[in-house]
Amino acid sequence: MKLLGFIIVCLTGTFLLYGTSDLPDWGDPNSPASLHLSNHYIEKAVAETEVPNLVTAVLADYRGFDTMFETAVVFTAGLACFLLLRDFKPKEDRYYRHVPTGVVLHFKDKARQLRVGTEFEAVDKDWVPSDMVIKTVCRILIPFIQIYALYVVAHGDFSPGGGFQGGVIFGSSFILLAISYNLKTLMKRVSEKFLGIFSAVGVLIYVGIGAIAMVMGGNFLDYSTLAPLLPVNPGHIRALGMLGVEIGVGIAVMAVMAIIYINIVSQGRHDEGL
Amino acid sequence: MNNYPAILIIAPLLGAFFAGLAAWIQERLSYPLALISLALSTFASVNVLMEVIANGTVHYRMAGWAPPMGIEYRIDLLNAMVLVLVSSIAFLNLLASYQNVEQETHDRAASFYVAYLLFVVGLLGVVATGDLFNLYVLIEITSLTSYTLVALGDRDRAPLASLNYLFIGVIGASFYLLGVGYIYIITGSLNMVDVAGILPNLPGSSTVLVGFILCLLGVWIKMALFPLHVWLPNGYTYAPTAFSRVVAPLMTKVMVYVMIRLMITVFGLEYIFVTLHLSEAVVWLGTIAIVFGGIMALAQKNLKKMLSYIIVCEIGYMVGGAWLGNELGMTGAILHIVNDALMTFALFLALGNIVYKIKDVDYSNLSGLFGKMPWTMAGFVLAAFSIIGVPPTCGFFSKWYLILGAFEAGAYHFAAALLISSLICAVLFFKVFEICFFAPEGNGLSHDNSHGHGDPVIVMDEAPVASLVTLGIVSLALILVGVYSGTIVNTIILPFLR
Amino acid sequence: MTEIISLVVAKYNYWLYIVLMMIGLYAMIAKNNLIKKLVGMNIFQTAIILFYVSIGYKTGATIPIIKNAHGSHGAEAAVIHAAEYINPLPHVLMLTAIVVSVATFGVAMALCVRIYQRYQTLEEDELRMRLSEK
Numbered sequence: 001m002k003l004l005g006f007i008i009v010c011l012t013g014t015f016l017l018y019g020t021s022d023l024p025d026w027g028d029p030n031s032p033a034s035l036h037l038s039n040h041y042i043e044k045a046v047a048e049t050e051v052p053n054l055v056t057a058v059l060a061d062y063r064g065f066d067t068m069f070e071t072a073v074v075f076t077a078g079l080a081c082f083l084l085l086r087d088f089k090p091k092e093d094r095y096y097r098h099v100p101t102g103v104v105l106h107f108k109d110k111a112r113q114l115r116v117g118t119e120f121e122a123v124d125k126d127w128v129p130s131d132m133v134i135k136t137v138c139r140i141l142i143p144f145i146q147i148y149a150l151y152v153v154a155h156g157d158f159s160p161g162g163g164f165q166g167g168v169i170f171g172s173s174f175i176l177l178a179i180s181y182n183l184k185t186l187m188k189r190v191s192e193k194f195l196g197i198f199s200a201v202g203v204l205i206y207v208g209i210g211a212i213a214m215v216m217g218g219n220f221l222d223y224s225t226l227a228p229l230l231p232v233n234p235g236h237i238r239a240l241g242m243l244g245v246e247i248g249v250g251i252a253v254m255a256v257m258a259i260i261y262i263n264i265v266s267q268g269r270h271d272e273g274l
Numbered sequence: 275m276n277n278y279p280a281i282l283i284i285a286p287l288l289g290a291f292f293a294g295l296a297a298w299i300q301e302r303l304s305y306p307l308a309l310i311s312l313a314l315s316t317f318a319s320v321n322v323l324m325e326v327i328a329n330g331t332v333h334y335r336m337a338g339w340a341p342p343m344g345i346e347y348r349i350d351l352l353n354a355m356v357l358v359l360v361s362s363i364a365f366l367n368l369l370a371s372y373q374n375v376e377q378e379t380h381d382r383a384a385s386f387y388v389a390y391l392l393f394v395v396g397l398l399g400v401v402a403t404g405d406l407f408n409l410y411v412l413i414e415i416t417s418l419t420s421y422t423l424v425a426l427g428d429r430d431r432a433p434l435a436s437l438n439y440l441f442i443g444v445i446g447a448s449f450y451l452l453g454v455g456y457i458y459i460i461t462g463s464l465n466m467v468d469v470a471g472i473l474p475n476l477p478g479s480s481t482v483l484v485g486f487i488l489c490l491l492g493v494w495i496k497m498a499l500f501p502l503h504v505w506l507p508n509g510y511t512y513a514p515t516a517f518s519r520v521v522a523p524l525m526t527k528v529m530v531y532v533m534i535r536l537m538i539t540v541f542g543l544e545y546i547f548v549t550l551h552l553s554e555a556v557v558w559l560g561t562i563a564i565v566f567g568g569i570m571a572l573a574q575k576n577l578k579k580m581l582s583y584i585i586v587c588e589i590g591y592m593v594g595g596a597w598l599g600n601e602l603g604m605t606g607a608i609l610h611i612v613n614d615a616l617m618t619f620a621l622f623l624a625l626g627n628i629v630y631k632i633k634d635v636d637y638s639n640l641s642g643l644f645g646k647m648p649w650t651m652a653g654f655v656l657a658a659f660s661i662i663g664v665p666p667t668c669g670f671f672s673k674w675y676l677i678l679g680a681f682e683a684g685a686y687h688f689a690a691a692l693l694i695s696s697l698i699c700a701v702l703f704f705k706v707f708e709i710c711f712f713a714p715e716g717n718g719l720s721h722d723n724s725h726g727h728g729d730p731v732i733v734m735d736e737a738p739v740a741s742l743v744t745l746g747i748v749s750l751a752l753i754l755v756g757v758y759s760g761t762i763v764n765t766i767i768l769p770f771l772r
Numbered sequence: 773m774t775e776i777i778s779l780v781v782a783k784y785n786y787w788l789y790i791v792l793m794m795i796g797l798y799a800m801i802a803k804n805n806l807i808k809k810l811v812g813m814n815i816f817q818t819a820i821i822l823f824y825v826s827i828g829y830k831t832g833a834t835i836p837i838i839k840n841a842h843g844s845h846g847a848e849a850a851v852i853h854a855a856e857y858i859n860p861l862p863h864v865l866m867l868t869a870i871v872v873s874v875a876t877f878g879v880a881m882a883l884c885v886r887i888y889q890r891y892q893t894l895e896e897d898e899l900r901m902r903l904s905e906k
Contacts, residue, residue, distance in 0.1 A: 005801035013794045017787070019484030023459055025782035027831035029855050032472075034830055036462030037342055038859035043852050046838050054836035054860040055867070063864055065336035065345045069399065069411045070868045072287065073418060076392055077875035079294070080422035083385045084433075084882040159837065164871060193298055200294040207288055220280035222338035260878045267885055407865055414872045421879055425886065433886040434899060440880055441800055444813055451869065452820050458862075459827045 049238040051157045059162065060242040064221045068210065071163075071203050071249050078199050078256035085268030096120045122184060122271075130181060138180035145173040153250040157239055163249025170250065171257025183262065183272055192262075192270060195255045202252025206245045213241075276325070279334035279347045282318035282357060283398045285311045290391035297384030304384040305372060308391055312365040315398065319361045323354040327765060341404070342468045348404035351770040352608065355762075356401045356531050359612055360524055363619050364394040370744035371516035373737075374626055378514045379426055386426070390517065393419035397528050406454045406464045406540070409532065410447065413496065416528075417443045420509075420521055428512040435508035442495060442505045450492030456485030457540075466540050473541065483550070486541055490533065497529035499589055500563030507570075507582040515626040518578070523619040526585055527611045530592045534608065537596065538771075547599045557683075560594025561691040563587065568698035577628070577635040580702065581621055584661065587695055588614050594688050595676045601771055603679030608767050609759060610672035613660070616755060617669055620657035620748045624650050627737030627745070643710040646735050651710060653745040658703040660752050663696045668756035675763075785826040793819035806887070806894040810880050817873040821866045828862035836860040 024031030041058055051057040059067050094107045098120055105120075116122050153166030178186040210221035218225030223241025227234040262270060289311020296303035326332055326349060334347040349357070368390065379386050396416030403409050421443065425436035458464060460481045461472040476482055491502075498506040506526075510518050537546055547553055567587025574580040592614070595607035625635065627650040632639050644651050660667035673692060680689035736742065755762070796819060799812025836857045888894055891902050 002802045005798050008801060009794045009798045012797065013790055015484065015487075016790045016793070019456060019481055020783055020786040020790070022480040023783070023786055026785045026826055027829045028782075029830040029833070031459065031827075032462035033459045033827050033862070034462070034854075034859050036472075037464075038462070038828075038861055039854040040343055041860055042836065042838075042854045042857050046852065052838040054838065054857065055863050058860050058864045059867060061337060062339050062344050063407075066405075066408050066411050066864075066868055069408075069415055070871050072290075072392060072395070073411070073415055073872050073875045075291075076389070076415060076418045076422070077878040079385060079389055079392075080418065080879040081882045083382055083389060083422055084425055084879075084886055086382070088381065160835070164867060197295060197298055200291045204288075204291045204295075207284065207291065211284060211288065214277055214280060214284075219335050219338045220277070220284065221336055224338065260882075264878075264881055264885055267889060407868075411868055411872065414876070418875060418879055421883070425883055430890065431903065433883050433890065434903070437806065437880065437883045437887065440876070440883065441809060441813065444817070444876055445797070445800065448817055448820055452823065455820065455824055455827065464861075 049242070050236050051239050051242060053157055053159060053161075055160075056156050056162055056242060056246070060245050061223065061238055064210075064242075064245065067245070067249070068203075068206050068221070071206055071252050074253055074256050075199055075203050078259040081260045081263040082196070085263045086270075087268040089269075095123045097123045134180050138176055142173050142177060145176070146170055149173065149250075149254075153246055154243070156246050157242060163246035164253055166246075167250040167253025168257060170254040171261075174254075174258045175261050178261065178265075183266055183270070186258075187262070187270060190258060195259050195262075199252050199255035199259060202248045202250070202255060205248030205251065209241060209244050209248070276332075277334075278318045278321045278325070279332055279349055279402060280336075282315045282322060282361065283395060283402060285314040285318065286391045286395045286398070289314075290388050290395065293384065293391065294388045297388070301384045304387045308387040309365075309368055311391065312361065312368055312394065315394075316358070316361040316365045319354070319357040319398075322349055323358050326351055326354040342463050342465045345403070345405045345408050346465060347402050348467065349402055351766045352531070352534070353401055355766050356528070356611065357398060359615050360394070360397050360401060360528065363523055363615060364390075364397075364520055366744050366747065367516070367520045367619070367623075370623060370741040371519060371626065372740060374515045374630055374741075377630060378516070382426075386423070386514075386516070389419045389423055390520070393423065393517075393520070397524055400528055401531060404466050406457065406466060406469065410451050410454060413447055413450065413532075416525065417447060417496075420517075420525065423517040423521075424509050424513040426517070427514045431508070432512040435505075435512045439505040439509040442502070446492045446495030446502075448492070449488045449495065453485045453488030453490075453492060456481050456488060460485070466535070470540050470542060473545065477549070486536075486545075486550075489536055493529050493533045493536070494593075497526045497533070497589055497593075498586055499593055500559060500566055500586065503563075503567075503586045503589075506586060507579055510582040510585070511576070511579045515629050519619065519622040519626050522582070522585060522622050523615040526589055527592075527615045530589070530596070530607070530611055533593070534596055534604070543599075553597045553599050554685075556597040557594050557685050557688050560590040560592075560597065561685075561688050563590030563593065564691040564695045565590075568695045568702075571702055572698060575637050577637065577640065577706065578625060580706075581618075581625060584621075584699065584702075585618060587699075588618070588661075591673070591676060591692065591695075594685075594691075595679060598676075598679045598683040598685060598688070600679055600682050601768075602675055602682055604771055605763055605767050606672050606675030606677075606679050608770075609675060609763060612762070613668040613672045613755060613759075616748060616752055617657050617660045617667075620653055620745065620752060621661070623741065623745045623748060624654035624657065627741050630737050630741070631735055637706070637709050640706065640709045641712065644707075646733065647737065648734065649742050650737055650745065653749045655707065656749045656752060658699075658706075660756075662699045662703065666756055667752050668759060669752075671756055671759040786823065789819045789823040789826070792822065804896050806884050806896065810877065810884070813880070814873065814877060817869070817876075821869055821873075824862045824866045824869070828859040830855065830858050833858045836863070 041054055045054050045057040046052055049057045049061055096105045149166045149170035152161035152169060153163055156162030174186055174190060213222045213225045214220045216225040223238045226241055227237045230240060232240060266272060289307055293304040293307040296307055322332060331348060331350040336345040375383050375386055393416055396412045399412035400409055421436050421440045424439060425433045457469060460476060460479060461469050463469050463472060473482060495502045510522055564587050567583050567590060571580045571583035574583060592607045592610050595603045629635055660669035663670045663673045677689050677692055793816055796812045796816030800809050803809050803812060833856055838852060884894060891899055893899060
């Protein structure tokens with residue numbers, strides 16, 4: 001297998017090297033790729049969409065149809081993790097800690113359950129008491145991370161950022177919570193149902209804005225037809241449409257990040273993990 | 275404003291997310307939602323086909339931007355035909371497979387439907403789009419959902435088969451993406467028609483050549499052409515029934531469509547057959563694929579795996595036909611996309627019914643099936659005749675065009691391979707029929723025989739009615755498409771090629 | 773000599789991406805551990821991203837965010853020179869490709885977890901041995 005791999009790699013590499021002989025030089029401002037479409041985007045996009053961040057303008061408007069499917073790909077990844085890993089069977093061994101005394105009880109029987117409340121709390125098998133410093137720092141940090149994520153989503157039209165980036169940052173704040181406390185703490189705050197619904201709602205916002213544009217008489221995703229619905233300057237409507245779809249993308253990505261993490265670390269049981 | 279081109283893909287997409295939301299409220303709602311959205315999509319695609327036949331190519335600008343800047347759906351006769359094929363097969367299969375899904379994946383049926391719809395969305399988008407990069411994104415949607423759904427099958431082997439499929443699939447998709455990059459760097463455009471306008475100005479460019487071959491390699495990996503087919507047999511064998519029924523007829527055929535689209539619309543037949551001298555090598559590849567697929571099918575002892583190898587064999591037909599370099603060959607290849615999708619669908623429908631009743635479809639378990647499931651087996655026999663190429667069924671006609679094309683191009687080895695594969699298929703299926711027809715005493719039937727004494731009594735035990743009705747419809751389609759294949763060629767394929 | 777240097781300067785990005793990509797491809801074919809294959813797959817996809825981003829680069833140009841676009845609506849807006857900004861399109865395409873590769877990675881990870889749950893190993897030869905036993 002190693003030899004075969006080496007031969008294939010050498011052949012493919014030589015073939016690709018042959019292809020580079022004819023490529024325009026790196027950074028050449030007169031290469032075809034930098035002339036044909038790119039000039040139109042750079043020179044016209046601000047006039048046509050009023051969005052100075054050209055990447056956002058191309059991503060969410062000119063090629064907004066691509067981005068819609070990209071969001072659907074993200075949703076598919078979350079769905080795949082759920083479909084492949086989710087395991088609804090309760091675990092055989094369960095551990096509870098008596099909060100006032102700190103005594104840990106071990107249940108091997110599936111039928112018996114303790115009510116989790118102020119007196120008892122469920123703990124992981126390989127539970128390690130989290131460090132006070134880590135907990136405190138993360139608790140302080142997480143709100144700021146989330147605010148920053150919202151900023152990245154909202155400011156995607158004007159500066160580097162957008163729905164994907166913001167969504168990932170927001171999702172990572174959930175993951176930080178799960179790492180610094182434990183998975184149960186996270187699941188208490190954002191339930192599985194919440195995440196499942198939000199991952200679908202996020203993409204639905206995107207597709208829905210497109211479909212509304214279609215109902216309003218334009219082509220699919222043509223934001224300019226949304227102007228009668230919103231009390232803004234009609235020239236600015238495309239920028240608003242982009243903000244709308246970016247919010248949808250952000251919600252979907254945030255939820256899917258958390259779904260993937262939760263399912264993989266707990267092997268689908270959603271009880272304990274990293 | 276005519277929005278059918280958008281609706282045919284948006285309906286299942288919206289359906290997927292609504293079905294996903296509905297599952298959190300009431301799981302039973304997902305199935306009807308999925309069914310409705312696919313019915314809408316079929317309706318829209320039939321409308322698009324009507325309009326294309328009446329008024330010529332339909333252009334639809336996504337987000338309202340003109341083609342090279344934005345993404346355009348450009349639906350001509352070929353797309354429209356394949357769109358109708360894809361949406362109707364997906365709809366019929368969903369109609370037929372309710373019981374199978376309940377049997378195999380009942381605890382996550384709702385999510386199964388969502389993934390199924392996304393898979394169909396990807397296929398429809400791949401067929402409808404006129405943008406090279408959009409094609410890549412949609413290929414990835416179909417691939418991701420098919421990795422997932424394949425892994426839901428057989429508990430022991432499916433995840434591993436799916437992971438192998440994933441590794442090879444990622445290489446294929448990445449090659450395609452890289453090929454698009456090479457085309458983009460030299461032309462500066464991603465729109466298929468726009469690229470086709472620029473490419474003739476770049477004669478002898480090695481970048482274009484590398485881009486073309488990379489795209490082609492990527493698509494070949496995805497369609498499982500002979501040396502790159504390794505993922506297919508295991509993947510399709512261990513997939514859940516409801517999914518193997520739709521992935522087997524559609525996935526590979528849609529990829530053949532992509533290859534033909536790249537050849538005709540993007541690079542142009544002149545570039546491929548006059549400038550490059552690849553066609554002979556590719557026709558040989560097709561020939562080898564046919565013979566290899568046939569021989570491997572002969573060696574199998576499991577019905578499902580045998581049918582998977584027949585798909586590998588059929589891919590050889592279409593690739594070889596498309597590369598013969600004449601109109602007859604191309605006509606045969608395009609007609610065979612339709613015919614093969616229908617034949618494979620009928621075979622897998624029947625197979626699904628058999629799997630529903632007897633879990634394991636090793637040959638040894640099949641005995642007595644003609645008595646037990648006469649309707650299913652009738653459909654199976656018809657589909658098998660079509661694969662072999664017996665005249666009134668549709669399989670005969672596309673094979674006829676392919677053989678004529680092979681003679682015209684002087685590719686006698688390809689014609690010989692077509693005939694040999696018919697022979698192999700005949701041997702294969704009659705072997706199966708023999709096992710199914712003659713029930714050796716006390717073998718395979720003992721568990722059905724509740725009387726307890728020696729004589730096995732064959733009890734009729736058919737699959738669910740919905741599956742049988744669908745199988746009936748598809749069997750009828752096999753014959754109708756065969757009878758009207760002249761009409762299809764004259765109204766759709768020849769006007770497209772000229 | 774200067775020719776060679778100018779050739780290297782002009783093309784080294786494209787050569788580097790090929791080297792990276794081949795490392796990834798080799799890992800995907802030859803490695804025995806499934807996670808190592810996954811890592812190879814990621815390198816393979818990242819190499820393509822490097823290629824695309826190199827397409828978009830223009831010497832002497834800056835990121836594609838138009839300066840001073842605020843407050844200057846319509847006709848009085850300053851003229852925008854295409855040479856001052858790099859090509860935004862490859863970046864858009866790669867944003868999509870990155871998301872796709874992350875999604876693929878997630879699915880592949882989930883599959884690995886499934887395989888590990890069933891067989892308690894991720895070494896390919898051991899898996900093959902287990903499968904042939906049955």
